[in-house]
Amino acid sequence: MRIACIKTHHVRCQLDKPFGFSQWFYDQRNVLLIEVITDTGLSGWGECYGPADVIQAAAEKFYAPRILGMESLSTDAIWHHMWRSSLDFARSGIMMSAMSGIDMALWDLKGKALNVSVAELMGGRNRSTVPCYATGMYYLDMPEDKLLPTLVEEAVSYAEGGYEAMKIKVGKNIQFDEKFIIALREALPNTQLMADSNHAFDLPEAIRIGRVLQEYRYEWFEEPLAPEHLHLFKTLHDKLDITLATGECVQTRFAYNNLIQSNSVHLLQPDLAYCGGPSEALKIRAMASAHGINVIPHVWGTQLNLAAATHFLASAYHEPGRAEPKKLFLEYDRTENPLRDEMYEQMITVDKGQAIVPTAPGLGVTINRKALEKFTVTKTETKL
Numbered sequence: 001m002r003i004a005c006i007k008t009h010h011v012r013c014q015l016d017k018p019f020g021f022s023q024w025f026y027d028q029r030n031v032l033l034i035e036v037i038t039d040t041g042l043s044g045w046g047e048c049y050g051p052a053d054v055i056q057a058a059a060e061k062f063y064a065p066r067i068l069g070m071e072s073l074s075t076d077a078i079w080h081h082m083w084r085s086s087l088d089f090a091r092s093g094i095m096m097s098a099m100s101g102i103d104m105a106l107w108d109l110k111g112k113a114l115n116v117s118v119a120e121l122m123g124g125r126n127r128s129t130v131p132c133y134a135t136g137m138y139y140l141d142m143p144e145d146k147l148l149p150t151l152v153e154e155a156v157s158y159a160e161g162g163y164e165a166m167k168i169k170v171g172k173n174i175q176f177d178e179k180f181i182i183a184l185r186e187a188l189p190n191t192q193l194m195a196d197s198n199h200a201f202d203l204p205e206a207i208r209i210g211r212v213l214q215e216y217r218y219e220w221f222e223e224p225l226a227p228e229h230l231h232l233f234k235t236l237h238d239k240l241d242i243t244l245a246t247g248e249c250v251q252t253r254f255a256y257n258n259l260i261q262s263n264s265v266h267l268l269q270p271d272l273a274y275c276g277g278p279s280e281a282l283k284i285r286a287m288a289s290a291h292g293i294n295v296i297p298h299v300w301g302t303q304l305n306l307a308a309a310t311h312f313l314a315s316a317y318h319e320p321g322r323a324e325p326k327k328l329f330l331e332y333d334r335t336e337n338p339l340r341d342e343m344y345e346q347m348i349t350v351d352k353g354q355a356i357v358p359t360a361p362g363l364g365v366t367i368n369r370k371a372l373e374k375f376t377v378t379k380t381e382t383k384l
Helices: 052-067 075-085 094-114 144-160 174-187 203-215 230-239 252-261 278-290 303-314 369-375
Strands: 003-020 025-038 043-048 129-135 165-169 192-196 220-222 243-246 330-333 344-346 354-356 376-383
Touching (some): 003 052, 003 369, 025 052, 025 094, 043 052, 043 094, 043 303, 052 075, 052 094, 075 278, 094 303, 129 192, 129 303, 144 165, 174 192, 174 203, 203 220, 203 230, 230 243, 252 278, 278 303, 303 330, 369 376
Parallel strands (some): 129 330, 165 192, 192 220, 220 243
Antiparallel strands (some): 003 376, 025 043, 129 354
16 A cells, blocks of 8 residues: 555634643644555645644645655655655654654554554553543633632532542742642642643752642642753752653654653653654553653654554553553643544543543544544645
8 A cells, every 4th residue: 555645634723711831821622633544545644743833734735745656554664765755854843753653653554454453552451541640720811819729610610530640730930839839739639730831940940849749748740841842851859869760852862862861851852743643642642661761652742642642652662661550641631622522523532531442453542534624724735
């Protein structure tokens, strides 16, 4: 089967309630979907993380014409062909995001062609369900004295819904962060809690907040510093005992090797719609394994990226391994997302904090074509 056509679909929705984190507020969601179609009519779907309209140009104008006619099951060959085609100017950034979506679509296609799930392609499933952590507690436009109890109430509702773990946002300001960290632990004494600053802190602030997180038994401190300042991670690592997690802004095994060699990060978080796709995520996992580091994907977007991460974790081992394994939690964003919840006929089922690993061929999620048209802003088609 050869690649005969590549379609891109920029989908968008407005949000009823804008929400924010340390950097800005969202009032809409935008995602670029990639559809790869073979000369037999079989197709696969992927998605890209990042600015959809810009990535769409990279996918349509640059990569699609270069891989038309290639053997569709040759995922590694196609990946390296794309990589070499743009090597001089796209070692990271939006071009790599476009590559990621194409690669994800090819994995979905390969699973369908071979009649196996992506988890089987990734080495075989080690579990039929994957525990989820609820990502939420984003900021709302309200005074801080009302915001804090509102966020605590939201977190409690996730615990009541069966989630054993959840991740909060920090980085609003130091005083609010400290009060929120403490209030949430007091409300949920037995829940596994994590905190994500989205690289909001300088080093002294990260040390201060990290010590509070340690005291109140938070599991990990995510993106405490900007990814550009890798040298500061080592200083932070030496000051704290809490797990440092990062990687959602990092792409390719080469950049992840720098993270690993820094000896300062305990948990890697590649996004399969951004890091280079499933092909590259597996290489990152293998490298991390050789250094005793665990990998839990960052997940943001629609059912496609959620499914890819579910298969990735279903096929994962935790490092270094033991008879009673450590749980590798799937990130499950709980903010408003019609592109994830209203655009698919077949979705990842999450019940009481457990994601059921699809057994259907490919990624195991199916787009509703009518709903796709409803959310589509721009679409392109490149064919032989």
